[in-house]
Amino acid sequence: MKKEEVPQDQSSFSHTNMKEVVYAVDKEGKYGKALSSGWEAKTMALNESLELIEEKVLETVQKIKQGELSPIAYYMEVQRMDPVVLSGYVGMWQWRVKRHLKAKVFNRLRERTLQKYADAFEITLSELKNPKI
């Protein structure tokens, strides 16, 4: 990549004035750092993955309304977690976390267990029980 070819497209951090370092060659063919404000091809890849997260959230909301999944599943998706990450934050085995994603199991959970989830998501118990979806 030549220095004059370093892309300066709009990206998610254009509004923050942040630029990232890439390596490129100057006219004499010497390598050095150059700043890029973003690249369309890459922003599109990032957006694609963000869209997928949004789709997953919508899907989860549907399933909660149908009484299939628990609010834990909703907060997990919103905070971009998966059962592996969540199990780390609540300090429980993964299989337990996966069970707690089911609405039926969730309704029988003790306050103490629910509190662990509320702490992990940094919300209150009532927010956990009644998510605004």
Added chain:
Amino acid sequence: MKINFEHNQSAHCENGVVSNLLKYNGLNVSEPMVFGIGSGVFFIFIPFIKVNYAPMFSFRPVPGFIFSRVSKRLGFKIKRHKFKSKAKAQQTLDAELTKNNPVGLQVGVYNLTYFPDEYRFHFNAHNLVVYGKENGEYLISDPVMPEVTTLSHNELEKVRFAKGPFAPNGHIYYPTQLPQDVDLKKAILKGIKQAYRHMLAPVPIVGFRGIRYVAKRIRKWPDKIGVKKTNHYLGQLVRMQEEIGTGGGGFRFIFAAFLQEASEILENPKLSELSKEMTVIGDQWRDFAIDASRLYKNRSRETDAYNKIADKLDAIALAERAFFLQLKKAIK
């Protein structure tokens, strides 16, 4: 207190932290140099491990490997601490800072307040340097940011104790006992040797064979898992290739910069020629990313389009194979 630490914005967090810490301790090595000595150029495709609902691709070794290789090859020691207790983690950090010792920290990205929202994922192998504490705020030099910044005690504790894969557990590290004189030439040769060994490894998912394997799968994906999933998988590949920290083209440009520097130090003009070839390969990767992004923009359903970008990837695999064979010859 504030340690007189020089912040240099870098492409990649791990190399940047290592390079900045070494510079502070009186050993002047650039980011590409750290990357090259640590054999950072790599490729692996792990179809059976899913990250973010897509198979895992990586253009670099496991986090932490580059640093430990560099320390071994340049002959310095790294002191590392990990903690169970959050209070102890903070005490140790504060104690090092009062000793005027800037330290590297492994942190999770999700709760880094100064990152743009779009980049906040649960990725736990980010690196930054803490170089002081003023009015209860920690002074942070994050190598991918243009300027230094600060984090409060709580904010720092949160990212140091992020959970999930690669959980940092408050991990702090710093170089100790730097050797009097460093044999840079020997270290560079070692770095190059391991790089071509890995890229030419007789393992189907590693190096140029790994790239070829991905190309083969791309041809099958549209029929097997559908266009939507294929596009998502391609998006994942492009993200790994171009995300902040790669310096563009899946680290290929940083490696080319390293070869150029190495050519001068080793007085080997062949390496300078190879640096140019690596630049061409990096450009090929960028081309591939553009084509891939067109696919998920247009959501085109013709399978021929997928064959075409698979051809591109095949060409890259061939080019990298030829390149690393030449590199092997060049340093003999």
